[in-house]
Amino acid sequence: MTTPDFISTYFPELSEISAAQLLDARTRITSYLAVTHPDLDMTPNSVFGDLVITPFAHLLAAHETAMGRFMSDLDLENVAGGVIYNCDFVRKYLNNFAVIDRDNLQSTGVIRILICVNTDLTIDRRTRYSFGDGNTFTLKLPHPGHFFIKAPTGSVEPYTNGRVMVPVDTNRWAVDIGVVGTMTGTPVLKGDAGLSDMPTTAISAISASIDFTTGLPETSLAVLAEKTRSTFFSATLNTRNGARHFLSKEFPSLTAYSPVINSDTEQLREVISVLGIAEGKSDIYVISNGFANTDQQTITLPLFNPVPSFGNPSRFIAKVTFVNPPCYIDSITSATQPTVGLSGILIAAGTTDSIKAPLAIASYTKYATYYLMIPMPLSGSTPLLTTTIGDGGTQYHSFTIAYRSDPMVPVVADTVESRDVAPIGIDVITRGFVVMHLTSLTISYVKTPGVTMALDTARTEIFNYFKTLAYPKVFSTSRIIDSMYYAGATEVTSIVPAGAVQWSVANKIIPTSFAEDPVEHWDDMMGVALTPPVKTISTLADLTMTYVDANLGESNQTMVVVGKRNVCYLLDLANIIFTEVIE
Amino acid sequence: MKGLALQFSGASGITLAVTKKVTGFNCVAQNGMVNIACDKGSDVIYPDKGTTLYKDALAGKVPTFTDAYHYSNFAALDTRFFLKNQAPAGVEVIDKVVLLPFTYTTAGLVLKASFSGANGTTIGITTTT
Numbered sequence: 001m002t003t004p005d006f007i008s009t010y011f012p013e014l015s016e017i018s019a020a021q022l023l024d025a026r027t028r029i030t031s032y033l034a035v036t037h038p039d040l041d042m043t044p045n046s047v048f049g050d051l052v053i054t055p056f057a058h059l060l061a062a063h064e065t066a067m068g069r070f071m072s073d074l075d076l077e078n079v080a081g082g083v084i085y086n087c088d089f090v091r092k093y094l095n096n097f098a099v100i101d102r103d104n105l106q107s108t109g110v111i112r113i114l115i116c117v118n119t120d121l122t123i124d125r126r127t128r129y130s131f132g133d134g135n136t137f138t139l140k141l142p143h144p145g146h147f148f149i150k151a152p153t154g155s156v157e158p159y160t161n162g163r164v165m166v167p168v169d170t171n172r173w174a175v176d177i178g179v180v181g182t183m184t185g186t187p188v189l190k191g192d193a194g195l196s197d198m199p200t201t202a203i204s205a206i207s208a209s210i211d212f213t214t215g216l217p218e219t220s221l222a223v224l225a226e227k228t229r230s231t232f233f234s235a236t237l238n239t240r241n242g243a244r245h246f247l248s249k250e251f252p253s254l255t256a257y258s259p260v261i262n263s264d265t266e267q268l269r270e271v272i273s274v275l276g277i278a279e280g281k282s283d284i285y286v287i288s289n290g291f292a293n294t295d296q297q298t299i300t301l302p303l304f305n306p307v308p309s310f311g312n313p314s315r316f317i318a319k320v321t322f323v324n325p326p327c328y329i330d331s332i333t334s335a336t337q338p339t340v341g342l343s344g345i346l347i348a349a350g351t352t353d354s355i356k357a358p359l360a361i362a363s364y365t366k367y368a369t370y371y372l373m374i375p376m377p378l379s380g381s382t383p384l385l386t387t388t389i390g391d392g393g394t395q396y397h398s399f400t401i402a403y404r405s406d407p408m409v410p411v412v413a414d415t416v417e418s419r420d421v422a423p424i425g426i427d428v429i430t431r432g433f434v435v436m437h438l439t440s441l442t443i444s445y446v447k448t449p450g451v452t453m454a455l456d457t458a459r460t461e462i463f464n465y466f467k468t469l470a471y472p473k474v475f476s477t478s479r480i481i482d483s484m485y486y487a488g489a490t491e492v493t494s495i496v497p498a499g500a501v502q503w504s505v506a507n508k509i510i511p512t513s514f515a516e517d518p519v520e521h522w523d524d525m526m527g528v529a530l531t532p533p534v535k536t537i538s539t540l541a542d543l544t545m546t547y548v549d550a551n552l553g554e555s556n557q558t559m560v561v562v563g564k565r566n567v568c569y570l571l572d573l574a575n576i577i578f579t580e581v582i583e
Numbered sequence: 584m585k586g587l588a589l590q591f592s593g594a595s596g597i598t599l600a601v602t603k604k605v606t607g608f609n610c611v612a613q614n615g616m617v618n619i620a621c622d623k624g625s626d627v628i629y630p631d632k633g634t635t636l637y638k639d640a641l642a643g644k645v646p647t648f649t650d651a652y653h654y655s656n657f658a659a660l661d662t663r664f665f666l667k668n669q670a671p672a673g674v675e676v677i678d679k680v681v682l683l684p685f686t687y688t689t690a691g692l693v694l695k696a697s698f699s700g701a702n703g704t705t706i707g708i709t710t711t712t
Contacts, residue, residue: 022628041586043669044629045614045621047599048586054628 009086010066017061025064026057082222107183108253109137109212110290110407111194112323113149114205115165115173121149125161127198129206134185137194140178140411142418149175152321159418163410166323169298170398176209176323178411188212190293209324209407210290213253243284251288251412256470258285258433258565265546266566268559269361269427280426283361284416285433285566287470288408292570295323296402298335301374303387303395304522314376314383316397317519320347324405325364326505327435328570332374335398340384344375348518348529349506357429358512359559360532360549363504364432366410370506371518371525374399403505404570406432433470433568434561436537438499441466441571443480444579445489458487459576466571474564475543493581495540501547502570503532503560530558543569584674586610589617608675611666612698612706615680618662619696631665634658640692651684651692658682659696666698675700681707 030042030053042049069085072078074093084090111129115121125146129137139147141161148162152173156162165173188194194206243259251257260266260283269281301316308314329347334340350369351362362368377384387395413430441462447453461483469475481492508529510518518525535547546563588603597620605613621633636645636658645651659682666677679699686693697707 019627019630026628038673039585041584041605041610041614041671043610043614043671044626044632044665045617045669046586046610047589050617050626054626057628 004089006066006070009089010069011062012065014058014062017058017065021061021065022054022057025061026053029053029056029060080222084222106180107135107137107212107215108140108178108180108251109188110176110209110411111137111179112174112176112205112207112209113203114168114207115149115175115202116171116204117202118151118165118167118173119202120151120154121165121200121202123147123149124198127196129179129181129194129196131188131192131194131208131212132185135181135183135188135212137179137181137183140180140415142415147177161414164321166297166321167299168296168323170300172204174323176407176410178408178414183212183214187214190290209295210253210288210293213289215252243282247284247286247412247416250415251286251408253288253290253408254286254412255289255291255468256285256287256433256473256568258471259283260285260565264563264565265548266561266563268549268552268561269358269429282426282428283566284412284428284430285470286406286409286412286430287433287468287568288406288412290408291406291432291467291568292327292404293324293407294330294402294404296400297323298398298400299372300396300398301372302390303376303397306387306395308376308381314378315522316372316374316376316399317522318372319519320370320372320401322370322401322403322405324407325366325368325409325432326370326403326405327364327432328404328437328502329505330402330404332372332399332401334385335400337385338400340377342374342377346373346508346526347371347506348373348508348510348525349504350510350518351512354512356427359509359530359557360503361429361431361559363506364409364434365429366413367429368504371510371522373522431566434566435502436499436543436562436567436569437502438466438497438537438569438571438575440498440575440577442494442496442498442577442579443484443492444494444496444581445484446491446493446581447489451488453489453578453580454487455578458483458578459573461486462576463571463573466569470568471565475540475569477540491581497537497540497543499537501535501537501545501560501562503558503562507531509558530556532558532560535562584610584671586613589613591616608698608700608704609706611670611674611677611700614669615662615666615677615698616696618665619658619682623661629665629669631661631668634661645692648684648687651694655682655684655694675702675704677701 040048042053072083073085073090079090123146125139125141141147143159143161145161148160150156150162150164152165152167154164156164163175163177165175168174188208189211190208192208196206240259240261244257247254247257262281267281267283299320301318303314304317305312305314332342332345348371351357352367352369357365357367385397387397390396409430409432416430417428462480465479477495480495484492509532510525511528511530514525514528516524537543544564549558549560551557585604585606588600588605590598590600618632619634620637622638623633623635624630626632636654639645639654645654659680663677663680670676677698678701681697683695684692685695695708697705699705
């Protein structure tokens with residue numbers, strides 16, 4: 001520890017000390033010493049008085065002022081008021097409360113690395129990515145070491161920085177990875193092309209997956225102190241507010257984050273040990289400004305039963321890996337024959353970690369695995385999709401999946417669940433919010449005759465409201481009514497939502513007891529697969545529903561749960577419908 | 584009361600007599616001597632400490648014995664009041680300070696000083712005028 005230079009940091013200038021202060025200090029020194037040295041002449045003009053006591057009086061007065069300043073730096077009320085004598089000390093002092101401004105200036109985003117080979121690839125962690133002038137980023141890697149991109153058949157070692165590449169079309173693969181850096185130039189938007197300072201022929205393109213978020217302005221010590229006074233929470237994942245504080249600091253692009261901990265309704269992973277002690281569980285739900293980011297992949301599926309028979313239909317089945325955990329699937333179409341209608345598509349969801357993320361809990365996490373079954377469309381008995389012949393005579397067809405995701409979810413998961421950050425004794429999982437998919441929101445209103453309604457403005461406001469609506473914000477009609485009034489309505493007569501809770505993008509959930517390969521044993525799997533309950537939305541009260549799996553604890557439990565702490569809303573702009581009521 | 588002694592005479596001027604100490608009313612007298620020699624305002628803690636005698640003399644305000652009497656009286660008065668205000672407990676309180684010019688030499692003005700306590704103790708050279 002460096003010895004603090006108290007004189008240069010806290011001592012006042014000698015000229016700042018008033019005669020009254022000096023006299024008071026001298027008098028007290030004299031009284032203090034008189035107890036043990038009653039005969040000592042300490043009066044002014046005496047040798048000891050003038051040459052010892054008086055200088056000591058200066059020192060004492062200065063020291064007392066310095067101590068007052070030091071104690072002021074310890075008193076966060078004063079610091080919050082802007083009175084700071086030693087910024088370095090206060091900054092370190094606030095670090096004890098885990099209140100830091102270190103990462104605030106960094107901009108964040110997610111880049112997509114497109115690869116033209118499907119073999120393992122190592123990217124130096126020092127690689128810098130630039131997006132025009134003034135925008136330079138480095139990989140946000142939670143673990144030591146470089147970034148390993150694994151071949152599609154590979155897997156990532158625990159506590160290493162890695163992603164498995166995912167095919168996005170017939171000869172290209174992709175990974176998304178978070179980046180941090182400075183963005184002083186033109187803001188980086190989704191799709192912008194980037195450059196690497198360590199290019200390799202294996203990488204064909206680098207682009208922004210989402211709109212990047214500018215770093216927050218530097219938080220002053222006074223603001224930090226005020227924050228510490230008002231709510232002292234450590235920026236760790238041990239507590240709900242600690243987790244919130246940590247996430248807000250590390251990931252400024254998150255629009256909402258909701259830690260669900262033991263005894264919360266939404267916490268279904270809580271396990272009571274034989275000693276009656278609950279194991280610590282924390283489900284951290286996050287949603288970023290990149291939520292519902294549209295994406296699409298082209299995947300090639302093998303055809304099972306090319307010659308169908310009764311009970312053995314011809315169908316395409318494969319395990320599908322997404323670049324990011326999907327939160328909604330818009331469409332699945334043939335890549336080469338998009339006009340051919342597909343029906344009877346089934347998606348089954350499994351998990352890579354049945355203990356940490358069993359059943360529906362794996363939904364919207366990086367632990368979810370998906371198996372896709374597409375029946376071969378027929379015209380009579382004639383297959384409508386043309387296939388290509390691959391190794392061993394297997395027939396294949398390529399399909400395009402258009403889906404939406406939040407690319408920040410795996411980025412947050414990498415950090416939150418890393419060994420350095422995850423709290424000891426608490427099992428942390430990072431999830432996207434459970435999606436309440438609204439197929440329509442019909443708003444009926446009355447307006448004064450002759451008034452032109454600004455419906456586009458209202459639609460955009462309502463769209464943005466739902467897009468960022470997640471705990472601690474809870475749905476309220478007031479925002480919608482306010483937007484309608486502002487747009488010109490005199491009354492809002494009704495607001496009618498329609499939709500359903502989407503527990504997963506899959507139709508079926510594979511039970512943890514099923515150990516076979518779902519692709520090879522599709523029918524067996526479907527025989528035991530679980531169907532999540534259907535919870536439709538038809539009233540405003542449904543938007544704030546709380547529902548816990550009715551079969552919890554039973555063999556057919558799906559572990560679905562929705563409540564105020566883990567719900568978000570997916571409402572497309574076009575699905576906001578206005579109806580004018582003529583009175 | 585006791586304190587470190589000062590040597591007021593000698594080639595080096597006023598020096599600290601490390602091996603000697605002053606006690607009782609001698610401390611008061613010694614402090615009075617120091618006060619006379621100090622400039623008023625030289626101590627930020629005690630604005631009343633010191634006199635203007637030395638500065639006035641250097642400024643040429645004391646060309647005659649009459650002037651010397653005049654300024655010495657003021658210096659004695661200031662010193663008396665200051666010593667009385669700062670009188671430590673348990674020591675005879677100052678009652679009278681007499682400061683009179685004795686002679687002019689080539690080195691300067693020679694003064695005679697005496698300090699009398701309330702109990703009658705007198706230290707210094709008593710002079711009548």
